Amino acid sequence: MEHAKLAEINYLIEEGEFYTLKDVLKELEPAELVEIIQEQEEKEQLIIFRLLPTKLAARTFEYLDFETQEYFINTLNNDKIAAILNEMSPDDRTALLEYLPNRVVKELIAILSETERKVTLELLGYPESSVGRLVTPEYVAIKEDMTVEEVIDHIRAFGRDSETISVLYVVDEKGILTDDIRLREVILAPKGTVVRDLIDHKFVALHAMQDQEEAVEIFRKNDRNALPVLDEEGLLFGIVTIDDMLSVREEEDTEDIQKLGGSEALEEPYLTIPLLEMVKKRAGWLVILLLGEMLTASAMGFFEDEIAKAVVLTLFIPLIISSGGNTGSQATTLIIRAMAIGEVYLSDWWRVMRRELILGLMLGVILGVIGFLRILIWAKFMDSYGPHWLGIAYTVGFSLVGVVLWGSLAGSMLPILLKKLKLDPATSSAPFVATLVDVTGLVIYFSFAFFFLRGTLL
């Protein structure tokens, strides 16, 4: 969107030159219009939107965010809204209805045309994460006994509203799907060929109740831009197009990332989720983690006498436990993502464990040596840590090897264990690992302290 165009539009709105503005707007693409609208104040948004021809208004409306859509719905008159809703593609319309409060949804459904209403109500009956929610019923169905010319005439007559016609769906008299066929195969076939001779009754289909996450994987494995969706009775219910999979993938990754960060999935944009809702999503894990970390206070209470004798030991506690925590969350994150994208399966647990054993040891040695040298240098040149600095250096060095090794192991095995128990690994791994490794890190640290400092400091 060039600035010149935007400046021109702002000028026309200011001057009230709406006829000229209308001509300028109708030449623009929906994506450009969305950008322009989102730059404006509410009043100006409405002016622009009212001037658009219905079809263009509907296509632009589909790309606006839910907030702006809701604002328009609350402001425009019923006829305009009905026209736009009826023009919208069914899957985008369902997504909007999902977002709006129930009261508004009821009103909106009432103003839809009968066909569109039926479709929408049907679409709304499926669980939120099911394939049924992504379905668009606008596809082209053909019969086995049609010739390729008849198919093309059929598309010309009935295909105007189909979201995709690159694939055609062959159904029998009962509406049972018998095959799908690419339009290119029909076009590339010699004239006079009958559909029956082009098909092989092999097709991939989704089920309306299936999870969207599974659908993404099926799309990835099969090189299709759209897949047919069957209902409970095996009848062709509609199709799902691949562009919806891009959003599904993105939403799922967002949920996983938010869970890995230690909150529940927000399920709403960061800036618009109500504050109390956000507190609910974020406080839960923080409180559980706090309760878990209270175990560290108990663990340290157990070593209180030792600490009183050798206060210098406390200096390295944050360093030791955070190194364990960092290693643990690193390993957890890598394994959870590897499982999410199908690189690691439950049956690989032994390979993972072997790798993390070796890796944890190597990483631990690297960190341990650095920790050891740090204390050695400070002791030599700054005379910190008193006469028993060497024992302290050994304690810190070996503890680092221990917590890093333990962090890698615990961090990599816990998600696998949770998945085995049919729990969502993303939800709980990172926090559990952090607490587990913190508490055990203290035990590892004080054990090495006993070993190296018994009889001197302790």
Added chain:
Amino acid sequence: MEHAKLAEINYLIEEGEFYTLKDVLKELEPAELVEIIQEQEEKEQLIIFRLLPTKLAARTFEYLDFETQEYFINTLNNDKIAAILNEMSPDDRTALLEYLPNRVVKELIAILSETERKVTLELLGYPESSVGRLVTPEYVAIKEDMTVEEVIDHIRAFGRDSETISVLYVVDEKGILTDDIRLREVILAPKGTVVRDLIDHKFVALHAMQDQEEAVEIFRKNDRNALPVLDEEGLLFGIVTIDDMLSVREEEDTEDIQKLGGSEALEEPYLTIPLLEMVKKRAGWLVILLLGEMLTASAMGFFEDEIAKAVVLTLFIPLIISSGGNTGSQATTLIIRAMAIGEVYLSDWWRVMRRELILGLMLGVILGVIGFLRILIWAKFMDSYGPHWLGIAYTVGFSLVGVVLWGSLAGSMLPILLKKLKLDPATSSAPFVATLVDVTGLVIYFSFAFFFLRGTLL
């Protein structure tokens, strides 16, 4: 894949009934064949693959993972490999060549047909994250003065190898793209219509040197299954299809997640990346974090006298700093993801800060009250923490409010600051925040301790 089919195939291999096996295999879909092949040992994989007709072999080959592809390339004879490589779609072939060692790539390029070789070499000239790498040159180009019947005949004659013909590309004599048009518009147009009358010279195009991440966004904004790609001179270079965007999105999210987990992006599957490579990717941040955490040892050294006087204070150090760290990484993760999917922009920093101030305070109060009660209960019923337990309870309670508030603020602002400085927020935020909040958490804790315990414990 039903077990019965798999069992049948295993039986046929064991019995050496290769003629029957061949008949069974040729009826299967590539996705099924991939599943079957990946269930087998290497020798059996080869047997199955050798029995497939060339076209089916090529389509199946495209879906195999790089390792298996490499194994087949090293094992099969040159004629078979050449046939398969020439049948593969150019973008999949480029991805494979990318993966293989240079020596093998040279040999393979040599056995390609001249046209395929030219295409592959061209594709390999673009940076790894550029749109050029996803391009397939198999599209249908048409001229403005063709009629719709001529277009359909043209597709029938030349379209057999095009990856998608749902969109056609209108070029002038010099090969400059003047518009794109959906096949459906051509088919739906009345007979005799000329292409010129169907187009409006408005189209969206990608550039070969453009970043793939930008391409995903452009696909999301424009409702297309394929977009044309222009080279440096504006000539039509090829097309990119939306199914490639699904992988791009997934790879980018994987990188972000791995970075948020505190390692570099692995860029290879977890189970196959060489161990030394993995150590390199993981050790870097762990070492930097360790060096950062050494500041906590310095900070605590500063309070050593206080600790010696009141050892009981050390018991709550892990709890305080980990609560700050958890809050910080929670806020960081939410903001980084919100920026990645375009929910939060740099210009929103003030709104984010206002939200996190309020949220941090609310979360801090929740955690502070719990921490306060924990000490109160232990002191009353278990007689821990000595006579000054109330001062300690206040110290812990207020410190939790402080570190949680500070964690939310620092965690949310740092990614925004990093992005403002044109650095990748995902790479460095989580580790930086953790260290920052740990060190400052100690200062906050001991400051409250001074305030509440001065004259009693301290």
